[in-house]
Amino acid sequence: MNFNNVTFEASYGTARQLPPSTLPEIVFAGKSNVGKSSLINKIFNRKNLARVSSVPGKTTTVNFFKGDDARFADLPGYGYAKRSKSEIERWSELMDGYFSGGRNIALVVQLLDMRHAPTSDDKVMLNFLTESGFPFIAVLTKCDKLKPTERKKQSEFFSSLTELKSAKGIFECSAETGEGIDRLKSVLEDTEMKEER
Numbered sequence: 001m002n003f004n005n006v007t008f009e010a011s012y013g014t015a016r017q018l019p020p021s022t023l024p025e026i027v028f029a030g031k032s033n034v035g036k037s038s039l040i041n042k043i044f045n046r047k048n049l050a051r052v053s054s055v056p057g058k059t060t061t062v063n064f065f066k067g068d069d070a071r072f073a074d075l076p077g078y079g080y081a082k083r084s085k086s087e088i089e090r091w092s093e094l095m096d097g098y099f100s101g102g103r104n105i106a107l108v109v110q111l112l113d114m115r116h117a118p119t120s121d122d123k124v125m126l127n128f129l130t131e132s133g134f135p136f137i138a139v140l141t142k143c144d145k146l147k148p149t150e151r152k153k154q155s156e157f158f159s160s161l162t163e164l165k166s167a168k169g170i171f172e173c174s175a176e177t178g179e180g181i182d183r184l185k186s187v188l189e190d191t192e193m194k195e196e197r
Contacts, residue, residue, distance in 0.1 A: 001067055001189045006044045009071070011061040014090065015097020018062065021104045023071045026188055030111030031121055032077030035141040038175035039111065040065070040074055043185060050074055060087070062098055070106065070191075073098070079121035099132065107135050107168075107191045109184075114140035114154050114172060118163065126163035137169045137187060144174035 012018050028036050037050035049065065063074040075098070076091055099105075108129055112118055118126065129136045140158060143151060151172075158170055169187065173180035 001069070003044050003067075003185060006046075006049070006065050006067045006072065008049060009064040009066045011063045013061045013094065015094050015101070018097060018101060021071075021102070023066075023069065024104050024106035024191075025071045025073050026106055026191060027073045027075060027108045028111065029075045029108055029125060030077060030141075031079040031113075031119060034077065034111045034113050035175055036074060036077065036111055039139070039141060039173065040072070042175040042178060042181050043188070060091070062094060078125065079119055099128075099134070105134055107137065107188070109139055109188075110136050110167075111139050111141050112158070114143045114151070114158070115145055117157070118161070123163055130163070130166045135168055135191075136166075137171060138164050138167045139180075139184065140170065140172045142174065142176075143172040144177045144179060 010019075028040060030036050040050040041047060044065070050063065060076050062076065065072040065074070075095065078091070078095075110126065110129065112122055126138075138158070140154075146154060155172065158164060164170060171180050171184050171187070173184055175181075
């Protein structure tokens, strides 16, 4: 997979707008402000492929990016308290439509902030992924923000979580320093190659 060839394709705000799934899809999910856009930009070696904002909850649509043999989906972040009721309902309908639409989901990249224990929304998402059988990995973001002793403690904590027992791997990453990005890229490449077989 040539990560430099990935391009932005389209954004969709409602489930009815979602196009048919014609390629294996690798999905990025996580709570608002967990660093999804920054991680996507780092993986694909682009500054502004995914829009980064200091304001939580900026991504409110499913954003598709197309690679050679796979499509990448950036899902809107969950758990942002300042959304209106109608916006929360739209988000819920969009997520239900995405995951129940018979799409060719090859892998879900579930982002979690390594500095903090998973929120109740994180746990709901992790349990949903486990129960629905979607293959997923956990990416612990912002690992560079922790001191070595704190990081070791958090690493052990996440490894022990029941909600992550069915994850196909736990990866510590930093979009700022690039740590863990090459390892993550190799997992995404392996996923794409398996789908091609």
